[in-house]
Structures are given as structure tokens and as C-alpha cells.
Amino acid sequence: MPRVLSIALLAALMLVAGSVAAQVEDPWPDQGADEGDEDPWAEESGDEWAEEWDDSWEDQGGGIVVTGFTELAAGMRADSDGPVDRRMTLGDARLRAEAEWIGDALEANAVGDVWYDAVTSDFEVEVRDLTVAFSPTEDIDVTAGRQVLTWGTGDLVFLNDLFPKDFVSFFAGRDDEYLKAPSDTVRVGFYNDLANVDLAWTPRYQPDEYLNGARFSFFSPRAGQVVAPDPPVGAVEPSRYELALRLYRTVRGVEYAAYGYHGYFKQPTAVDADGRLTFAPLTSLGASVRLPLWSGLFNAEFAWYDSRDDEDGDDPAVPNSQVRLLAGFERELMANFTAGFQYYVEYTRDHDALIANSPAPQFEPEEYRQVLTNRLTYRIDQDRWTLSLFTFLSPSDEDFYLRPSVTFRQSDEWQFTTGGNWFGGRDDHTFFGQLEDNSNFYVRIRYNY
Amino acid sequence: MTDLKTKPIRLAAMSAAMSAAMPAAMLAALLALPPLAAAQSTPDVDTIVEKANLAAYYAGDDGRSEVRMIIYDEQGREQRRQFTILRRDIEDGGDQEFLVVFSRPSDVRGTTFLVKKHVGSDDDRWLYLPGLDLVKRISAGDKRTSFVGAHYFYEDVSGRSPEEDEHEFVEETEDYYVLRHVPKDPGMVEFEDYTTWIDKETWLPMRIEYRNAAGETYRTIEAGAVETIEGFPTVTKSRVEDKSLGGYTLMQFRFIDYDIGLPADIFTERSLRRPPREWLERTEGGS
Numbered sequence: 001m002p003r004v005l006s007i008a009l010l011a012a013l014m015l016v017a018g019s020v021a022a023q024v025e026d027p028w029p030d031q032g033a034d035e036g037d038e039d040p041w042a043e044e045s046g047d048e049w050a051e052e053w054d055d056s057w058e059d060q061g062g063g064i065v066v067t068g069f070t071e072l073a074a075g076m077r078a079d080s081d082g083p084v085d086r087r088m089t090l091g092d093a094r095l096r097a098e099a100e101w102i103g104d105a106l107e108a109n110a111v112g113d114v115w116y117d118a119v120t121s122d123f124e125v126e127v128r129d130l131t132v133a134f135s136p137t138e139d140i141d142v143t144a145g146r147q148v149l150t151w152g153t154g155d156l157v158f159l160n161d162l163f164p165k166d167f168v169s170f171f172a173g174r175d176d177e178y179l180k181a182p183s184d185t186v187r188v189g190f191y192n193d194l195a196n197v198d199l200a201w202t203p204r205y206q207p208d209e210y211l212n213g214a215r216f217s218f219f220s221p222r223a224g225q226v227v228a229p230d231p232p233v234g235a236v237e238p239s240r241y242e243l244a245l246r247l248y249r250t251v252r253g254v255e256y257a258a259y260g261y262h263g264y265f266k267q268p269t270a271v272d273a274d275g276r277l278t279f280a281p282l283t284s285l286g287a288s289v290r291l292p293l294w295s296g297l298f299n300a301e302f303a304w305y306d307s308r309d310d311e312d313g314d315d316p317a318v319p320n321s322q323v324r325l326l327a328g329f330e331r332e333l334m335a336n337f338t339a340g341f342q343y344y345v346e347y348t349r350d351h352d353a354l355i356a357n358s359p360a361p362q363f364e365p366e367e368y369r370q371v372l373t374n375r376l377t378y379r380i381d382q383d384r385w386t387l388s389l390f391t392f393l394s395p396s397d398e399d400f401y402l403r404p405s406v407t408f409r410q411s412d413e414w415q416f417t418t419g420g421n422w423f424g425g426r427d428d429h430t431f432f433g434q435l436e437d438n439s440n441f442y443v444r445i446r447y448n449y
Numbered sequence: 450m451t452d453l454k455t456k457p458i459r460l461a462a463m464s465a466a467m468s469a470a471m472p473a474a475m476l477a478a479l480l481a482l483p484p485l486a487a488a489q490s491t492p493d494v495d496t497i498v499e500k501a502n503l504a505a506y507y508a509g510d511d512g513r514s515e516v517r518m519i520i521y522d523e524q525g526r527e528q529r530r531q532f533t534i535l536r537r538d539i540e541d542g543g544d545q546e547f548l549v550v551f552s553r554p555s556d557v558r559g560t561t562f563l564v565k566k567h568v569g570s571d572d573d574r575w576l577y578l579p580g581l582d583l584v585k586r587i588s589a590g591d592k593r594t595s596f597v598g599a600h601y602f603y604e605d606v607s608g609r610s611p612e613e614d615e616h617e618f619v620e621e622t623e624d625y626y627v628l629r630h631v632p633k634d635p636g637m638v639e640f641e642d643y644t645t646w647i648d649k650e651t652w653l654p655m656r657i658e659y660r661n662a663a664g665e666t667y668r669t670i671e672a673g674a675v676e677t678i679e680g681f682p683t684v685t686k687s688r689v690e691d692k693s694l695g696g697y698t699l700m701q702f703r704f705i706d707y708d709i710g711l712p713a714d715i716f717t718e719r720s721l722r723r724p725p726r727e728w729l730e731r732t733e734g735g736s
Contacts (some may be wrong), residue, residue, distance in 0.1 A: 067555035098555075102726060133723060141723055150582040177580035191719055250718070253565070253573045255586075290586060292571050297588045331588050336595070338588070364588060382520065382694060383598040409598075412528050412554035447554045 014362075042173075068096040068449055074118075075173045075442030078422070083228040083436025085219045089440040090172045091118025098129075119215055121159050128182045141189040148180045149187065149200055151259070152244050153288045153299035155375060156390060157344050159324045160259035160286040160303050162244060162266060163200070166209035171216055171421050171435065175316030181209055198246040205242045207279055208266040210235070219434035221363040223328045226437060228426050235268030235277035254291040259303070260284070271317040280318045283307040284321040296331025313350025316358045321349040330375075340375040370396045388419075392432060399425025399433035417444040494616045497626050497647060503542055504524050504652035506608040508681035511537040513728065517553075520599050523695025529554060530597050533729050534606075537711045543568050546716035548606055548725045557597065561721045574603070577721035584721055586664045593638055594613030600689040600698040605670065613637075624649055638694075640668070650681035651675060667692040673699075679707045706732045 062169040075090030095114035101108040109127035116122075131145035156179075169178035183206040190197040211218040212232035220227045242263025249256050261284040271279035286303035303324045310318035324347070330340035348354065351367035360362050370395045378387040385408055392401040405419030420441040425433025492500075517531040531553040537546045549562040559579040566572045571589030578585060592604040614630040621627070625646040632638045640659040647654050653675060659668035673686030683705055690697035709732060715725040 065558075067558055069556070098558075100559075107723075107726075141719065148580070148582045149585075175580075177578075180581050189719065189722075191714070191717075196719070248718075253567075292573065292589050295571065295589055297586055332594070335593065379595070382522065382595050382600070382696075384522070409528075411526065412556070415556070448471075448554060 009141060018301050019063065027328060064099055064101045066097065066099045068098050069446050070449070071175075071444060071446040073174065073442060075440050076439070078420075078439040078441060079437060083226055084213070084215070084437070085442070086119065088216075089120050089215060090174065090442050091173070091440070092116070093118075105134055109133070126182075128259050139191045141191075143187045144185075146182045146184050147187065148177075149185060150180055150183050150245075151198070151257070153255075153257075153290045153301045153328070154344070155328065155330075155340055155342060155373065156392075157326055157342055157371070157373060159301050159326055160257075160261070160284065160288065162242075162261045162263065162282075163283065164206045164208050164266065168209050168211060168215055171211075171440075173419055173421060173440065173442070173444070175285075175417075181206070195247045195249045198248070200244040202242045202244075202263075203239045204239055205264055206281070207235070207237055207264070207268070210267050213285075216435065216438040219363070219429045221360045221429065224360065226434055233268075233277060235279065236272055238264050238279055238281075254289065257288045258290070258435040260285040265305075265307075267381045269319045280310070282306070283308055286324075293329070294331065296329055299326070299328045299349040301326045312353060315350075316354070320351070321352050323347040323349065328373075336379045338375075338377045340371040342371075344371045345369065365431075366396045368396060368430070370394060392428070394425075394432065397425060397430035397433065398427070399423070399430045401432040401435070413448050415444075415446040415448070418442065418444070468565045488631070491618075491626070494618045494628060497618075497628060497652075498611045498616050499542060500652040501645070501654050502608070502611050502645045504682065505540050505654055505684070506545070507538055508683060509679070511535070511540075511709060511711040512705065512707045513711075513732070514702045514705040515711060518597075518599050518601075518698055518700045520698045521696045525696075529599060530557070530599065535711055535725075535728055539714060541699065545607070546713075548716055548720055548724070550729055551597075551605075561704050561724055563716060563718075563721055564603075564607050565716070569612060572607065575718070575721060581723075584710055584718055591733060599700070600668075600694060600696065600727050601700065605689070619644065621649075622646075625655065629639075648675075648682075653684060661693075678705050681707055704731045 032108060037098070059225050071092065071094045073090050073092040073094070075088070077087050077089050079083070080087055081371070092115045094113055095115050096111070096229050098112075099110045109326075110127075112125070112127045114125050117124050127146050129145075129147055131143050131147050133141065133143040135141050139224045149163040150161060151163075154161070162329065164181040164183050166178055166181040176370035177208045183202050184204065185200050185202045188201075190199075192377075212234065213228040213230065214232040217226050217228040218292070219225070240263075243261070244263075245260040261278045261282070263282060264279040265282045268277040268279055270278050272278045283306045284303050287300035287304075288299065290297065290299040292342070304318065305322040305324065307313075307319050307321045309315065310320055313320040324345070326342060326344045328340060328342035332338045346369040348363070348365055348367055354364055355361045371392055373393070374389075374391045376387075376389045379385065380387070385406070388403075389405075390403040394400070400423070401420040402421065404422075405417060408416045410416065419443070420439070422439045423432050424439070425436065427433050428436075513533065513535050515531070515533050517529065520528045520530070530551065532549050532551045534550075535548040539545060540584050545564075545566040545568065547562075547564040547565075551560045551562075553698075561577040563568050563575045564572055565574075573590070574587040574589070576587055577583070593600070593602045596603050596606050613634070614632050617631070618626040619629050626649060627644060627646055629642055629644050631642045632640070635641070639661075641662050641664070643657055643659040644654040645654045653672060655672045655675075657670040658666045661667050668689070668691045670687065672684040673683070673688055675682050677683070683702070685702045685705070687700045688697060689700075699720045705706045707726070709726055709729045715728060
């Protein structure tokens with residue numbers, strides 16, 4: 001099968017490239033530690049150090065530094081009964097390269113991936129970061145170009161973070177970092193004693209990577225069932241700008257922030273005049289606080305989503321305005337074992353008007369959609385092993401999403417991860433319930449160079 | 450503990466050895482002055498603790514250093530970390546700020562770590578993960594968990610506040626004051642008590658032994674080398690072994706510079722995203 005062959009080829013290439021790079025660049029050559037020697041201080045010279053640190057300290061000032069990784073990832077659907085024919089949910093042979101250049105007045109950064117995707121049978125290229133950063137005055141930082149942006153206090157729950165997300169990668173079991181999709185943005189930070197300001201201007205709106213049926217099925221209210229359209233769904237994207245703003249300040253360990261956003265909903269939840277899926281205009285305002293409490297961390301955040309094209313909530317083609325609230329607490333319960341809990345609620349405004357005008361009221365969201373989350377992280381063997389379980393549970397939708405994973409960092413170079421994405425629920429139309437047929441498990445092998 | 454006594458690696462022992470090689474000078478000193486030990490009565494415990502704390506963690510008003518660690522697990526497999534650390538004292542013996550910028554290995558490159566150490570209350574700590582552009586706050590409870598996979602704890606890097614322990618004097622040897630420290634809140638720590646050997650000349654703790662409830666020493670931190678940098682005796686090599694975890698970690702400090710005038714505003718979220726290059730670069734005066 002040509003697909004298998006090309007994956008194998010690319011994988012071989014990547015591993016060769018990785019090991020060559022490692023040979024060339026490893027700035028800390030292995031000096032061959034005395035494995036049996038329990039106590040280096042018992043050595044007569046007492047200076048194990050000279051041996052261990054034989055290599056020179058790399059000069060840190062200026063120049064280009066190139067690093068990255070190669071990765072093989074494979075995942076498959078737990079159940080073959082769903083509407084997507086393909087059993088495979090993840091099949092990446094990936095090469096990552098990162099380069100950084102630091103000059104006197106300017107810094108440049110580049111991060112890019114090339115990979116063969118066995119699910120779509122395509123070679124893919126993604127530039128995740130291509131930026132220049134500079135400070136026109138002492139109190140201003142500018143970062144311009146393709147970049148990943150994050151703010152807000154939620155853990156895998158986003159209220160005021162309206163930067164693009166890649167839920168396809170997230171659900172497929174790619175590394176967590178791929179949940180955040182890059183955008184072409186100019187970010188400007190103004191720093192002062194009153195409140196720092198972050199402004200992110202994206203000249204051309206960038207939506208989320210949404211489920212389109214190619215890899216994962218989803219619920220279609222029009223069809224009244226879970227579908228996986230072929231060809232995949234494409235929504236009409238606005239070509240206008242989006243603007244995100246954050247004001248923030250930390251006072252005696254308490255982090256306060258206020259947020260604003262002007263752009264569009266990130267998911268294609270609206271229908272245009274021609275009956276095509278699209279993204280409704282959105283303006284949002286919000287605030288958050290994060291502080292230490294009871295030897296742990298407490299966070300709270302709210303956002304008010306103003307659906308500009310549906311102020312009264314009676315247009316079934318446009319999502320209603322919402323108020324979103326989040327409260328969370330995290331603490332270490334015992335050494336290396338941390339637990340985090342969040343309560344999240346989405347209040348849909350004018351819910352009566354929504355139901356009254358909806359062609360399919362039985363599929364509309366609850367007026368109060370509530371979600372509880374729990375993150376358990378256990379690190380053992382000096383962080384070599386990380387056991388993690390993230391749970392989403394919605395009492396109002398009666399659905400859930402479990403994300404177990406185990407990561408083994410065998411060395412600074414090799415890393416192994418396995419995990420799953422398990423969705424379920426009573427109904428087919430709820431947020432996680434619609435994904436039930438997409439439940440999957442995956443493995444990843446990464447080599448850092 | 451015997452290792453240290455027999456191994457003259459410290460400046461104090463070295464100067465003693467030099468004196469032994471010059472009996473005439475020593476004789477003169479003996480005639481002119483009463484014996485040193487008799488003249489210097491042993492300082493009280495609180496004074497020793499305070500001076501040791503200042504010597505170990507508060508040299509100068511601020512400082513920079515490059516640090517690298519080799520982490521060995523019980524099978525001898527190694528991992529490495531390299532980072533630059535900036536420190537600023539708000540008050541000697543009091544609150545401090547730290548900024549740690551990782552350069553190696555490649556998967557932690559660009560990760561930064563900000564600590565606001567508070568004496569008498571919990572520290573504030575933030576970690577920046579560049580891949581996600583995420584500023585993650587770390588809860589205060591886990592001070593005694595591994596610092597980036599090493600056998601060192603977060604608390605070993607920024608310093609355990611003397612107020613958290615009861616201190617008692619054990620003995621005075623030729624070179625050291627030996628103190629035992631018992632935690633006021635045993636529920637917050639994994640040890641029963643710990644003993645420190647504090648160099649009488651530099652006030653640096655040269656060895657720390659942690660005991661468990663069974664009275665066994667399971668964790669040891671040793672200073673492997675001390676250099677005087679800009680007048681401040683500084684531990685430049687250190688080793689920690691933890692039998693409960695297996696394996697050990699070596700840590701080395703280089704390119705150290707004190708009193709470089711670090712401004713307060715670099716210890717902020719801004720620096721997590723964009724580390725202050727001008728302060729991270731090696732300085733002319735550093736060693």
C-alpha cells in the first residue's frame with residue numbers, strides 16, 4: 001500500500017535526520033558516567049566534575065539556534081460503527097524545526113512542522129511561529145507574524161481566550177500544544193504601573209479548526225443525526241479583522257485581568273442567507289482573577305458574549321448571546337500528585353426566544369449548560385512518568401469526555417506517550433455526546449534533537 | 450559526614466593547611482593573640498541560622514548565574530538541564546525574586562520560571578510554556594517536589610525560610626557549626642528533621658542531611674566547591690542524593706556576577722514571554 005510505504009519512508013528519513021542532527025549538535029557529549037559508582041565523592045580527586053563537565057558552555061549571546069523533534073503518532077477509533085468509514089484517527093510522521101535568532105534590537109523566531117498525514121493521505125506543512133519581536137520604546141513589546149496566543153485562567157475551558165483552537169488535533173491525541181492553532185497577528189504589549197495592556201490585532205479572522213467530517217463525525221441539527229459528510233463541510237469564513245484586548249495587573253500575588261474581543265464566533269454555528277454554515281459576529285467582554293488560596297490556586301472568570309446579529313435571540317440561524325462563568329481550584333494533594341477542579345456554566349440569553357423560533361428546538365442547548373472538570377496529574381520517578389486524567393462531565397447535557405494519558409520521558413531525547421479520548425452521553429446532539437463514535441486511543445513516539 | 454572532614458576542599462580548610470606550612474607566622478599569631486577558639490565564643494543558634502541563610506541565598510543585592518545539572522537515575526541514566534538564573538533581593542534575609550530561563554534540552558528550551566519568594570507566607574510561582582503561549586501558575590503547596598526532574602526541590606533552589614523550622618545547636622567542630630532543624634509543621638514536608646554543617650569561616654552550609662521518621666539519613670545535599678566571587682564565598686558545585694528516589698543530581702554554577710543592578714520590572718509576566726536578554730547575557734565582570 002503506497003500510504004504505508006510513504007509513512008515508513010518519511011519515518012526513516014526523519015529518524016536519520018534526527019540522529020544526524022543529534023550527532024552534529026549535541027553540545028553535551030556523553031562523557032560516560034560511572035554507572036556503578038554510587039558515591040563520586042569517594043573518588044580520590046573528589047572531582048567527578050571535571051569529567052562530567054568537560055564540554056564547553058555554549059555561548060548564549062546571539063546567533064541562530066536550531067532545535068526540534070521528529071514524531072510518529074498513530075491512533076484509531078475504538079468503535080467502527082460510526083459514520084466515518086476510516087478506523088484510523090491519527091497517523092502522523094512529523095518533523096519539527098525551530099530556529100531562533102537574537103539580535104541587538106530584534107528577535108526572530110520560526111517554528112514549523114512538516115508531516116505526512118496518513119488519515120488524509122496528504123503531506124502537510126504548518127508554520128506555527130514566524131515572528132519578529134522588538135521594543136520600540138522601553139515599555140512596549142511588539143511581536144508580529146504567525147504566532148500562538150493564549151490568555152485567560154481556565155484549564156482546557158476557554159472563555160475570554162478567543163484565539164483559534166484546533167479541536168481536531170486535540171481530539172485525535174496530538175500533543176496538547178496543537179490545541180492552540182496559530183494566527184497571523186500583531187501583538188503589542190504596553191507595560192506600566194497602572195495596568196499592562198495586551199492588544200492582539202489579526203487582520204484576517206482566523207476560526208477554530210472545527211470538526212468537518214473528514215476525521216471525526218458530529219451532530220447536524222439539520223440532518224437530525226450524527227454525520228460525517230464527504231466531501232467534508234466547509235464553512236464560509238469572514239475576511240475581516242478581529243481584535244483582542246487584555247488589561248492585567250498583579251497586586252500582592254492576586255492576578256486581575258479584564259478582556260475584550262471584537263470579531264466572530266470561532267465555531268461555524270451560524271447559517272448565512274444561502275444556507276451555508278458560517279461564523280456569526282461576536283463581541284465579548286470579561287474579567288478574571290487568580291490567586292493563591294488554601295495552599296492551592298483559585299481562579300474565577302466570566303465572559304459576556306454579545307451575538308451582534310441576534311440581539312434578541314430570536315434568529316435561529318445565529319447563536320444567541322451568552323454569559324459564561326468559570327470557577328476553579330487546584331492544589332497538590334500529596335507529593336507530585338495534583339488535582340484541579342472547575343465548574344463552568346454557559347447561560348444562553350433569550351432562551352425562550354431561541355426555542356420558540358428554532359426549527360429543531362429539541363436540539364438546542366440547555367439554557368444553563370453546566371460542565372464540571374477534573375484534572376489529576378501524578379508525576380513519578382522524577383517526572384519521567386506523567387500519569388494524567390482530565391475529565392469533562394456535564395450534568396445538564398448528561399455527557400462526558402475523558403482524556404487519560406501516560407507519558408514516559410525516557411531521556412532528554414526520547415519520549416513515549418499513550419492515551420485516549422473517550423466521549424459519551426445520553427443524547428446524540430449534546431456537546432460531547434455527539435462525539436461518542438469518535439472515541440479513540442493513540443500512541444506517540446518523539447525524538448528531540 | 451566523615452567525607453567532609455577528611456577532604457580539604459573548602460577555603461577554610463585550605464587556609465588552615467597554609468598556616469600549618471608556616472609555623473613561624475602561626476607562632477607569632479599565637480603569641481600576639483589568645484587562641485582563636487577561646488576568643489570567639491560560639492554564636493547563638495539564631496545568629497548562625499541567619500548568617501548561613503544570608504551567605505547561601507542573599508549574596509549581594511542581586512546576581513546572575515548560569516546553571517547546569519546532570520540528573521542520574523538509579524540505573525545511571527542521565528538527563529541534563531541548563532538555565533540562567535537571575536535573582537533580586539527585596540530585603541536581605543527577606544523577600545526575593547527569581548527568573549529562570551531554560552536553554553537546554555531542546556524540549557524545555559524557552560521555558561521560563563518566575564518566583565516571588567515571600568518570607569512568612571507562600572511563594573508566588575509561574576511557569577511559561579512557549580509552545581502553548583501559556584502562563585501557568587504553580588500552586589504553593591508543592592515546594593518540596595522535584596525542580597524540573599532533578600533531585601533538587603523547588604525549595605532547595607530558592608531557599609527554605611528559617612522561620613519554618615525550630616533550630617537547635619548540636620556541636621561545634623573545628624570547621625563547622627552543626628545544627629539540627631525540626632519543621633514546625635511536619636505535615637508540609639517529607640522529612641523528620643535535617644542537620645546542617647555550616648562552615649565557620651564562610652557561613653555556607655556545606656552539607657545537609659535529611660532524616661526520615663525511622664531516623665535514617667535518606668537525602669544529602671553537599672557543596673562540592675566554593676569560590677569567592679566578588680568577595681562573596683559562593684557554592685559553585687553541589688550534589689544532591691536521595692535514596693528514597695534513587696540516583697543523584699549534580700549542579701554547577703558558572704558565569705556568576707553579583708550586584709549587577711537588576712531592575713525590579715524584569716521579574717514580571719513580561720519577562721516570562723520575552724526574557725530580558727540584556728540581563729541574561731554573560732557580563733564582563735562575571736566569573
